[in-house]
Amino acid sequence: MSLPDPDHIPPPPGAPLLHPLAAASIVIYATLFLLAVTIPRGLVNWSRDLAPGLLQERLLPAAHQIDRLAQSLGIDRPYERARALFLAVTGKNED
DSSP states (O other): OOOSOGGGOOOOSSOOOSOHHHHHHHHHHHHHHHHHHHSHHHHHHHHHHSOSSHHHHHHHHHHHHHHHHHHHHTTTHHHHHHHHHHHHHHTOOOO
């Protein structure tokens, strides 16, 4: 499809967002929070890989707490099942 004048494309239906940057920020941080809760091992591993320092000292205990919370509530069970299936299918081991 070619447009005769791409600089004058009519806006899509609906009202534009008042604060599009705020909306994008909310979506990004909500996604990161959801990933941290549903796959807490990733957060723990990422915080372990940080360079030793103040950030790692503060982040690692928080990551372990999130991991424990996710395990106690069972939020991470779908991830653990999928990981076990992946390891079984590929013949890899947990290390």
